[in-house]
Amino acid sequence: QWTNRGLPPGPSPLPIIGNLWMLNFQFHHETLIQLANKYGSIFTIWAGETPVIVFSGCKAVRDALISHSQEISGRPTTPFVKEFTQGKGIAVSNGHNWRQQRYFVQMFMRKMATRTKGLEWQIQEEAQHLLEDFTSQRGRPLDPSTPIRHAVCNVTACLVFGHRFSGEDGAFQQLKRATNFVVAFNGTHWGRLYDAFPWLMCRIPGPHQKVFGHAEYIHNFVKREIRSHQKNLTEEPKDLIDFYLARISETKDDPSSTFDESNMIQVVTDIFMGSSDTISATLHWAVLYMVAYPSIQEKVQKELDNVLGRSRIIYFEDRKRLPYTNAVIHEFQRFANMASVGLARQCIRDTSIQGFLINKGTIIIANLSSALYDPEHWETPRQFNPNHFLDEEGNFVNNKAFLPFSAGHRVCLGEQQARTELFIFFTNLLRAFTFQLPEGVTEVNMDSIYGTVVQPHPYEICAFSR
Numbered sequence: 001q002w003t004n005r006g007l008p009p010g011p012s013p014l015p016i017i018g019n020l021w022m023l024n025f026q027f028h029h030e031t032l033i034q035l036a037n038k039y040g041s042i043f044t045i046w047a048g049e050t051p052v053i054v055f056s057g058c059k060a061v062r063d064a065l066i067s068h069s070q071e072i073s074g075r076p077t078t079p080f081v082k083e084f085t086q087g088k089g090i091a092v093s094n095g096h097n098w099r100q101q102r103y104f105v106q107m108f109m110r111k112m113a114t115r116t117k118g119l120e121w122q123i124q125e126e127a128q129h130l131l132e133d134f135t136s137q138r139g140r141p142l143d144p145s146t147p148i149r150h151a152v153c154n155v156t157a158c159l160v161f162g163h164r165f166s167g168e169d170g171a172f173q174q175l176k177r178a179t180n181f182v183v184a185f186n187g188t189h190w191g192r193l194y195d196a197f198p199w200l201m202c203r204i205p206g207p208h209q210k211v212f213g214h215a216e217y218i219h220n221f222v223k224r225e226i227r228s229h230q231k232n233l234t235e236e237p238k239d240l241i242d243f244y245l246a247r248i249s250e251t252k253d254d255p256s257s258t259f260d261e262s263n264m265i266q267v268v269t270d271i272f273m274g275s276s277d278t279i280s281a282t283l284h285w286a287v288l289y290m291v292a293y294p295s296i297q298e299k300v301q302k303e304l305d306n307v308l309g310r311s312r313i314i315y316f317e318d319r320k321r322l323p324y325t326n327a328v329i330h331e332f333q334r335f336a337n338m339a340s341v342g343l344a345r346q347c348i349r350d351t352s353i354q355g356f357l358i359n360k361g362t363i364i365i366a367n368l369s370s371a372l373y374d375p376e377h378w379e380t381p382r383q384f385n386p387n388h389f390l391d392e393e394g395n396f397v398n399n400k401a402f403l404p405f406s407a408g409h410r411v412c413l414g415e416q417q418a419r420t421e422l423f424i425f426f427t428n429l430l431r432a433f434t435f436q437l438p439e440g441v442t443e444v445n446m447d448s449i450y451g452t453v454v455q456p457h458p459y460e461i462c463a464f465s466r
């Protein structure tokens with residue numbers, strides 16, 4: 001089948017289901033790395049009757065994402081995505097709509113980054129609440145994911161809704177649960193089956209029957225926030241909804257404008273979904289690694305004490321004076337590999353990559369994990385090793401295979417926000433606490449739960465005040 005079409009090589013597909021059976025109905029990064037070992041750095045797999053071209057290894061991934069950034073800047077509109085977003089928002093929209101919405105949010109983020117009480121200040125505030133949550137446990141065993149997730153979601157809430165929520169707020173708790181369900185669904189085999197056979201799946205019970213209810217909950221939550229902003233309009237816009245409402249009225253006579261309420265709802269949803277599970281899961285991994293590698297934890301704490309002292313406010317700028325801590329943060333992002341294969345792309349015009357003609361409309365996966373674990377670029381790719389980001393003198397050095405946020409036209413829109421949050425939350429936590437396993441627990445489970453967001457298994461730790 002593939003040779004006839006001139007596609008890159010790959011495993012032979014079965015009729016109707018293609019290669020989904022051998023992939024266990026998931027695009028798991030490890031399975032795709034193994035297939036690359038057999039078929040090369042560009043290969044084809046079949047999701048049902050749709051060919052998907054996979055790029056593997058730092059060189060091929062960079063070639064696709066960076067050298068052919070424009071050509072592969074589309075997003076496939078899968079049946080699930082179509083039903084959920086109606087082509088609106090940023091993360092899965094295309095063409096003029098995507099460009100206009102993305103540019104608008106980029107400008108908004110830049111404004112928030114430079115305000116006196118902007119993003120960094122919000123993160124510092126939320127970090128203090130997080131420290132209080134941990135302190136209140138007084139060293140008793142706790143699952144760190146709940147307070148971490150609450151803090152991360154509250155940073156986004158301040159950014160988009162203009163206010164934070166208490167841990168007891170039922171509607172906000174439900175929003176977090178719904179977001180988690182929708183994000184996770186796309187990475188499950190139910191998500192793959194729904195996209196491959198929507199006509200069949202509509203008739204079969206399973207989690208895909210619940211996902212649209214959760215999606216509706218998120219949209220309704222955002223709509224309620226919009227109504228409350230419309231009632232209490234302020235002179236000076238303070239959050240994303242305020243800025244967006246102002247934009248709708250500025251562009252109401254422009255026929256090329258895509259600014260309307262349905263786009264606003266999906267943009268806010270995209271920002272909320274894009275930021276909550278990603279940053280929380282990365283920090284959840286970070287705490288686990290600190291428990292697993294106490295000598296690394298101690299080294300970070302020593303550097304923080306020496307450079308910052310015990311009480312002053314921590315700024316993102318401080319990372320430049322904390323090379324070891326900065327290396328640890330990069331390494332936990334690399335090793336956790338939270339974004340797995342990244343988000344699928346679609347070719348928007350015929351192009352040739354590494355000698356293969358790739359037609360307009362072809363779906364592409366640039367397997368980000370294959371760059372983060374590429375043995376040609378990392379000394380010990382399968383070990384947690386902060387030295388990956390340090391030179392012999394202990395200075396921080398970056399690595400071109402470090403692509404957790406992807407790259408090119410569709411690079412993560414929240415990269416700057418995520419980096420700032422990871423740095424400020426992590427350094428505040430490690431300066432205030434030493435993390436240890438609860439008494440009697442001797443083993444750390446480092447296996448991951450695969451999904452759109454790769455997570456650790458639930459675990460408990462004790463946070464001892466320093």
Ligand code: HEM
Pocket residue numbers: 090091092102270271272274275276278279282338339342343344345368404405406407409410411412413414415417418
């Ligand atoms: C550790 C944290 C994060 C990681 C590792 C991460 C990673 C990614 C990756 C791999 C993509 C796919 C890019 C591509 O298509 O090649 C992406 C897209 C995106 N991310 Fe993030 N992300 C993180 C945090 C955030 C945050 C905080 C936001 C909120 C502003 C966000 C919003 C988005 C959006 C809107 C897109 C879609 C961009 C587009 O299609 O134009 N992400 N992210």
